[in-house]
Amino acid sequence: xxxxxxxxxxxxxxxxxxxxxxxxxxxxxxxxxxxxxxxxxxxxxxxxxxxxxxxxxxxxxxxxxxxxxxxxxxxxxxxxxxxxxxxxxxxxxxxxxxxxxxxxxxxxxxxxxxxxxxxxxxxxxxxxxxxxxxxxxxxxxxxxxxxxxxxxxxxxxxxxxxxxxxxxxxxxxxxxxxxxxxxxxxxxxxxxxxxxxxxxxxxxxxxxxxxxxxxxxxxxxxxxxxxxxxxxxxxxxxxxxxxxxxxxxxxxxxxxxxxxxxxxxxxxx
Amino acid sequence: xxxxxxxxxxxxxxxxxxxxxxxxxxxxxxxxxxxxxxxxxxxxxxxxxxxxxxxxxxxxxxxxxxxxxxxxxxxxxxxxxxxxxxxxxxxxxxxxxxxxxxxxxxxxxxxxxxxxxxxxxxxxxxxxxxxxxxxxxxxxxxxxxxxxxxxxxxxxxxxxxxxxxxxxxxxxxxxxxxxxxxxxxxxxxxxxxxxxxxxxxxxxxxxxxxxxxxxxxxxxxxxxxxxxxxxxxxxxxxxxxxxxxxxxxxxxxxxxxxxxxxxxxxxxxxxxxxxxxxxxxxxxxxxxxxxxxxxxxxxxxxxxxxxxxxxxxxxxxxxxxxxxxxxxxxxxxxxxxxxxxxxxxxxxxxxxxxxxxxxxxxxxxxxxxxxxxxxxxxxxxxxxxxxxxxxxxxxxxxxxxxxxxxxxxxxxxxxxxxxxxxxxxxxxxxxxxxxxxxxxxxxxxxxxxxxxxxxxxxxxxxxxxxxxxxxxxxxxxxxxxxxxxxxxxxxxxx
Numbered sequence: 001x002x003x004x005x006x007x008x009x010x011x012x013x014x015x016x017x018x019x020x021x022x023x024x025x026x027x028x029x030x031x032x033x034x035x036x037x038x039x040x041x042x043x044x045x046x047x048x049x050x051x052x053x054x055x056x057x058x059x060x061x062x063x064x065x066x067x068x069x070x071x072x073x074x075x076x077x078x079x080x081x082x083x084x085x086x087x088x089x090x091x092x093x094x095x096x097x098x099x100x101x102x103x104x105x106x107x108x109x110x111x112x113x114x115x116x117x118x119x120x121x122x123x124x125x126x127x128x129x130x131x132x133x134x135x136x137x138x139x140x141x142x143x144x145x146x147x148x149x150x151x152x153x154x155x156x157x158x159x160x161x162x163x164x165x166x167x168x169x170x171x172x173x174x175x176x177x178x179x180x181x182x183x184x185x186x187x188x189x190x191x192x193x194x195x196x197x198x199x200x201x202x203x204x205x206x207x208x209x210x211x212x213x214x215x216x217x218x219x220x221x222x223x224x225x226x227x228x229x230x231x232x233x234x235x236x237x238x239x240x241x242x243x244x245x246x247x248x249x250x251x252x253x254x255x256x257x258x259x260x261x262x263x264x265x266x267x268x269x
Numbered sequence: 270x271x272x273x274x275x276x277x278x279x280x281x282x283x284x285x286x287x288x289x290x291x292x293x294x295x296x297x298x299x300x301x302x303x304x305x306x307x308x309x310x311x312x313x314x315x316x317x318x319x320x321x322x323x324x325x326x327x328x329x330x331x332x333x334x335x336x337x338x339x340x341x342x343x344x345x346x347x348x349x350x351x352x353x354x355x356x357x358x359x360x361x362x363x364x365x366x367x368x369x370x371x372x373x374x375x376x377x378x379x380x381x382x383x384x385x386x387x388x389x390x391x392x393x394x395x396x397x398x399x400x401x402x403x404x405x406x407x408x409x410x411x412x413x414x415x416x417x418x419x420x421x422x423x424x425x426x427x428x429x430x431x432x433x434x435x436x437x438x439x440x441x442x443x444x445x446x447x448x449x450x451x452x453x454x455x456x457x458x459x460x461x462x463x464x465x466x467x468x469x470x471x472x473x474x475x476x477x478x479x480x481x482x483x484x485x486x487x488x489x490x491x492x493x494x495x496x497x498x499x500x501x502x503x504x505x506x507x508x509x510x511x512x513x514x515x516x517x518x519x520x521x522x523x524x525x526x527x528x529x530x531x532x533x534x535x536x537x538x539x540x541x542x543x544x545x546x547x548x549x550x551x552x553x554x555x556x557x558x559x560x561x562x563x564x565x566x567x568x569x570x571x572x573x574x575x576x577x578x579x580x581x582x583x584x585x586x587x588x589x590x591x592x593x594x595x596x597x598x599x600x601x602x603x604x605x606x607x608x609x610x611x612x613x614x615x616x617x618x619x620x621x622x623x624x625x626x627x628x629x630x631x632x633x634x635x636x637x638x639x640x641x642x643x644x645x646x647x648x649x650x651x652x653x654x655x656x657x658x659x660x661x662x663x664x665x666x667x668x669x670x671x672x673x674x675x676x677x678x679x680x681x682x683x684x685x686x687x688x689x690x691x692x693x694x695x696x697x698x699x700x701x702x703x704x705x706x707x708x709x710x711x712x713x714x715x716x717x718x719x720x721x722x723x724x725x726x727x728x729x730x731x732x733x734x735x736x737x738x739x740x741x742x743x744x745x746x747x748x749x750x751x752x753x754x755x756x757x758x759x760x761x762x763x
């Protein structure tokens with residue numbers, strides 16, 4: 001029975017996360033537009049964008065390499081696999097035990113690497129520093145007895161999420177099904193970061209299907225709240241610009257390192 | 270330097286012998302005792318001999334042939350020293366406790382002499398050729414089986430009398446070496462320098478692992494020691510099994526363009542059907558992302574650092590360094606792959622028979638070692654037991670690479686099924702169609718089946734166009750040595 005429940009959580013999570021990721025992306029875009037005094041595209045805009053992309057045909061150039069062919073699917077695959085490992089409404093997923101937070105960061109790095117390869121000359125390799133910030137923030141959380149380090153590590157994670165806002169750049173390098181896959185992967189990546197932060201803040205709930213509703217409500221509330229905070233920060237600091245993105249990443253890395261040091265000092269004392 | 274037929278034959282032979290020696294170093298041949306150990310070490314020496322001969326062939330024809338002979342003899346003497354150290358360790362460590370360490374130090378000095386000779390040769394004869402020769406010789410002689418054996422053996426010998434902090438400087442040195450070399454790899458535009466720096470970064474990871482072994486054994490904590498041993502084994506495997514893919518690709522690019530700049534890699538992977546795939550896998554392995562062997566190494570390094578009993582600040586500093594190193598290595602892999610995939614392809618680059626076979630072997634090795642690291646640990650287990658007592662490396666818990674690979678395969682299937690739709694393989698633009706909308710071609714067979722058939726036909730045509738190189742005296746010599754080694758193997762192994 002426990003095994004069945006665990007697989008039920010895994011399958012539900014797999015079904016839930018893609019639409020939730022698109023909703024979160026729509027929420028972030030709408031909030032950002034409202035903060036800048038505009039009407040905004042609406043919550044369902046990412047769904048419409050994906051539907052429109054799926055309605056168009058994919059065109060590849062004659063010089064398309066192997067990466068251009070399999071790249072978008074590989075990006076979506078790695079991001080979906082990372083999303084399956086992140087706890088969302090329950091921590092009892094059958095897939096939770098096969099990979100830890102380092103694995104999630106590794107899978108996201110794989111997706112980012114392939115996405116940068118697809119971007120070609122427009123790629124910004126500095127974005128590859130986002131996941132190391134996550135690694136170090138996670139390392140800070142694993143130090144036993146560290147309490148004050150946790151908020152700093154969370155701040156590092158939030159800045160990482162802020163720096164990873166999916167920009168409109170992908171539209172120039174992909175089309176059709178490829179564009180749909182890349183758009184979904186970008187939204188999923190953001191949701192993975194938000195879920196990681198939410199999981200660190202969420203209280204422990206007992207196991208069992210009767211607590212799924214509470215867990216779901218908590219997860220949704222936290223994702224919305226963190227999205228709001230991140231969007232306000234993003235509106236204040238235009239992190240979509242490459243220079244700002246690099247600054248945000250550097251700040252995230254520095255904060256993560258600080259979290260490790262504070263955590264270690266706490267543990268030593 | 271790779272243009273002649275002799276290096277084309279001897280270089281793969283040298284790398285194959287090095288790999289064979291590495292496998293034997295962990296195979297039951299070593300556990301069987303001294304004869305097996307000696308055989309593995311002598312194979313390593315032969316590998317070095319062929320490698321040096323192949324890479325410095327042009328220098329041998331020049332005025333500095335004496336230096337070449339001295340270099341080869343130095344390498345063989347260093348292997349002899351290691352063999353003597355093994356004899357001393359197995360036969361009389363109680364009577365002569367300082368002898369093994371002295372012999373190992375002598376071997377280190379001789380290997381240092383080899384590097385010195387090679388550098389002098391680089392300055393005096395063929396700069397680019399000798400520089401790459403130095404990198405390759407160092408990778409095989411120091412970062413390969415000999416280096417692994419030396420480092421672990423020396424660690425085991427010096428671990429017991431040292432205090433509990435002895436692993437700290439080794440860990441910090443390894444982390445610093447990995448970080449500095451990764452930064453150098455990320456910053457250079459010359460292929461030999463870049464590959465050299467990648468090798469040094471992997472060596473830094475191996476040193477970090479050795480430090481964790483030392484810290485674990487001196488403090489009687491098995492977890493970091495086991496993780497450190499896994500890091501050493503995987504770093505050695507990546508250095509010996511994955512990096513050669515890019516070395517061969519680089520040599521082909523150097524042959525095609527005549528330069529050593531990174532831009533010379535432009536589009537080279539398109540000309541290599543099997544090599545391009547192997548280089549992609551090897552690049553992802555070097556980028557330390559799952560499910561490659563590189564990520565397993567990174568994960569084990571983090572796991573070992575978390576369990577480290579020493580000062581937590583050391584663990585934090587090392588974790589910071591290797592996290593940034595991982596990002597820099599990912600950037601370097603991105604540059605290699607992006608250069609190899611984009612740009613105009615040089616017309617005269619093609620895979621030979623040797624390259625194709627090696628690409629297949631190394632690509633498979635990268636995938637298998639990443640998905641089933643327990644295989645590597647099982648192969649290396651006898652050597653690990655011999656070198657570090659009862660401590661054995663293990664995969665997980667916390668990361669199950671085969672399960673992650675299976676999960677990714679499942680997700681890929683879901684992604685393809687959900688988003689399947691015919692596409693235009695755009696050889697025509699909208700302008701060329703006269704304003705007509707692009708439509709998918711009529712589906713006689715599924716598109717993927719047709720694409721696979723097209724690729725198979727292209728590959729068969731390419732295979733048919735390439736003619737085998739005529740046999741040369743060096744090839745015959747190499748073949749004779751291979752037969753001799755097989756005979757020796759047949760006699761030595763049960």
